[in-house]
Amino acid sequence: MRSKILLFPIGFALLAACRPEDPVPKPRAYARVDTPASHSYQLFDQEAFPYSFEYPTYARISRDKLVFDKSPDNPYWLNINFPSIGNGVIYLSYKTINGTQTLEKLLDDAHFMSYYHTKRADYQIPYDFKNEYGVNGYLYEWGGEAASKYQFVATDSLHHFIRGALYFDVTPNADSLKPLNDFLKQDIQHLLKTMRWK
Template sequence: MKGYLILILLTLIMGCGNKSTVYYPKPKGFERIDLPKQEYQALQGKYPYTFEYSKSAIITPDKTIEAEPYWILVEYPTLNAKIQFTYKPLNGDLTKLDKHVADAYKLASKHQVRATAQREQVVQLKNGKKAVIIEIDGEVPSHFQFYATDTAKHFLRGAVYLNAATLNDSLTPIVDYLKADSRRILETLKWNK
């Protein structure tokens, strides 16, 4: 009987030693993100500026309390995101320009509480204009901000906002998509008047 028990025990031990099947817990999944096709259309309306924006976006007026004329939102309903544009006329006043540039940096710096990095660069656009781009890393609602000006009449600031409380790892495709759209907007930006 003792030998019979040892044989059963050895059979069980040999059977448990099979390492061909390894089970892992299922990792947390991220939502599926279907990015819209990057097709563009010209901004319509009586604005002091024009640019091309995504056909998957909707233009709406900015209705915040502090909104001024020509402030708009480029909203991406399928991505739960938007680009907010604030326009300021300069009328040749360089002190206004200095104030608007300082305000742009002040608004970007509000994200430093949760930001892990912030990069600023002046970029020369294909259309001959220059723009300042501010990229912010970390768990922040706005990863990409920019402004463009002709230094005499026009100042336009844009900020990309995500309306989702999801970790940034899963939002990277959306952020990259919106950065590409923002660059397209800057490349096609023209001043009216």
């Protein structure tokens, strides 16, 4: 009987000691994303397309199904997907320069869509480029919390016009996306350096 009386306070003390502590929330953080060790490229050169370029071996090209299903007259719009790099996507839209789609109108539309980001961006830096294949245009770099860090325009000023933009399927946060944007900037520059018209 005496042992039962002693066990009761000991048992009560053990149960009281096992009471869970008040939960403490973990600090906010972002998932770590590892980028490939180096940049390597492959050629996109499909016969039906009026352009070709080199793109990363760790990327996948797909047709922009949303656009193609609604408007099959845009068969040359592509997505360059980076599933292992934050699910980033470079959206490429192609237009033929003609009487209704003049170079001036296409440039105005591209500038309007690019400058839409000024609402959230801290700054914008335009870079001109011209590659050895006669492709020229602009690469825009946006700073701050813009939805797209890099956007570009590539053209021959006579027949071909491409607009591109890099997006990630996350809420824009310049700090967390910085390593991914920094890594993919080189791939975008390589794409523009190797783009050519057919």
